[in-house]
Amino acid sequence: MISEQTREVLTATLPAVEGALDDITPRFYDKMFTKHPELLNDLFNRTNQQIGTQPKVLAGSIAAFARLQLHPDPAQQRFIIDRIAHKHTSLGITADQYAIVHEHLFAAIVEVLGAAVTPEVAAAWDELYWEMANVLITKENELYSQAGVAPGEVWRSVVVAERRQVAPDAVSFSLAATDGAPLPSFTPGQYISVQVPLDDGAHQIRQYSLIGTTDEPVWRISVKLDGEVSTWLHERAFEGDTLTVSTPFGDLALPEGDAPLLLASAGIGCTPVIGLLSHLVSTGDQRPVQVLHADRSRARQPHRGELAALVEQLPNGSLHQWYEKGVDAGDGASIGMMDLEEVPVAPETVALLCGPAGFLGAIRGGLLDKDVPESRIHYETFGPELLRVGGRA
Template identity: 45%
Template sequence: MLSDKAVPIITATLPVVGENIQEIAQRFYKHMFAEHPELLDGLFNRGNQADGRQQQALAGSVAAFATNLVEHPDQLPDHLVSRIAHKHVSLGLHPNQYTIVHDNLMWAIGDVLGSAVTPDVAAAWDEVYWLFANVLINKERGLYGAVHLSPDTIWRTWRVSEKIPETEDVTTFIVERTDEREVKPSLPGQYVTLKMRMPDGVHQPRQYSLTKADDGQHRQFAVKRVYGQGTPDGEVSNLLHQEVQVGDEVVLSAPFGDVVLEYSDRPVVLASAGIGITPMAGMLSHLAKAGAQRTVRMLHADLSPETFALRAQVTEDLGKLPDASLTVWFEQPPASLAPGELSGFMNVNDVELPQDAEYYLCGPLPFMQSVRSALVANGVPAKDIQYEVFGPDLWLADFA
């Protein structure tokens, strides 16, 4: 918790820092990359930098943590810490890199707020930063330890054994191990980071959900192609779709991710849209492989039947479960709807949901906001709703 001296200073300055946190984050990244360009090679997604999502995520998390210290000094924002820590370890973040972040973040606060940052103000925000950093460092140390790996050893080379077109824009990659080292099993819903060398020589990381339960020899993930080749936002997906072929090797991290299917007997509802089907497919695969007896309801929204990636796998796995069903909403429905198909956007009121269920959401942010709001309005406890978001989590501060 904050020291007695820092509490009133943070309380007084939080509004002005909050008003300027977006600009602080922008200047922070610009200054840090100018001082340490090596951080752009393998650690930061330059697509997220280009569109501002990384800056938004940083701003939201810092403001949320500082607010939590003031309003709930005896509690840690566990969800915030866990989400960030899993992402960090999947990138191989070193504890000593927090010092680099500290130095550049404090520079940015002073640069934006100027003379308002007195020595006492600077010391108080320094305290906030190191409280946050040390919580994350400790959490990340535990995550590395749990898989008996380090920031340098989470990476492993795999060979592409199959490349399967799912839709016009989505391709499944099945990779096989290239050595006899132990493979850390994934949990249902986790992702891996793929680190790829780009044509300009810079390595770029991207996270991809594992879409099938491990068999000890292979891993499977699906990649949606982001159009606009030549722009940072789609450079990795385009390279994977166009250049990477069967027999090529790719570098993947160990599996991480805090949105993991709970092992229980409660009913489970999986709600996804578009490429958000990927972690749900992974969860279903684990359920089918384990011979689970749970009630399972899969709800999915997509543009059309032609854009529904992994539909065959999802349908097959649902068929292996004793009480499971699939309901799909299509924005552009076929001329004749089959049983379980509806037109328009997902509406959870269109289906009968099981009592006392656990819910998992994945898809575009507006989709998840809409579905979560509808579930809460129908009496589903917020604690029973988990969500996975691709890229920096711009929603995270709302639930910290």
């Protein structure tokens, strides 16, 4: 808990700091990567750095956490901390790295705000930073312990047991332990990080959702051709090749109970949905499950047959699909963007959404319009997410 004095200083200075974050965060990353280039090459997503989305994510997280100290919302704070902590553990982040971030972040704040950063202001924001850092470190150590690994020791080598084309621009990989033993189980909806060695010497990391049932001896992921890591996997990862991957993490989980479920996805966002559906089928789940999926076209939809087959095995499952491009094939799919206006959704429904940020925002808004409470809407986003207080997409 931050002190009352710090709370007063934050109240007075948050608007100024918040207004300057778009200048502070790029300078912070520039300073940190100049001193620690290995972090850009081997830890951070350098594509998101180049296009400017990662600095916005950091800015949003700082502002959201600061606001939550002034106007506490335990559920929203838990959401932010859980989401960041799972991402950090999937990358092998350790407590000592928070000191590196602190050094360069505060140097950037002083550089941008200048004389406005009095000793009192600096002390207040320092206290806020370490409050957030310590909460994250505690949660991350808890996740490491639950996964049965030491902090940061998340990496293992696996072998590509099978490679399968599941769409013109998407490939599915089955990954097996190098010694032939079963890989550890995972929670439906979780993901793994995959680290690949690029030609310029960098080792870039991306996350991919696990599909299939949790008791399989292998892990399955699908990769859409989109970026330098996915290009490497499409062009260089074949049966018998070895990959470096992390322990499974991720906070998108099936809720307990018998409330109706709505699983909505777009594009390659179908992969966590397939993992969730596989578990529902294998456990004989009886609750109503609405599955909604949007894609560019039937021809480019990954796992189209598998998605339909899983829904068909659910005693109370239904599937509705939208295609941005194409013609009516008489199979009940709609042409155009996903639209919830004609979809009946009970207010007690628990919704799990998977896809890019724009899609998540639109579907979340549609669900809120149907009186589904914010607390019953959960999601997994592909790409950086911009956190904000009072909303999740």
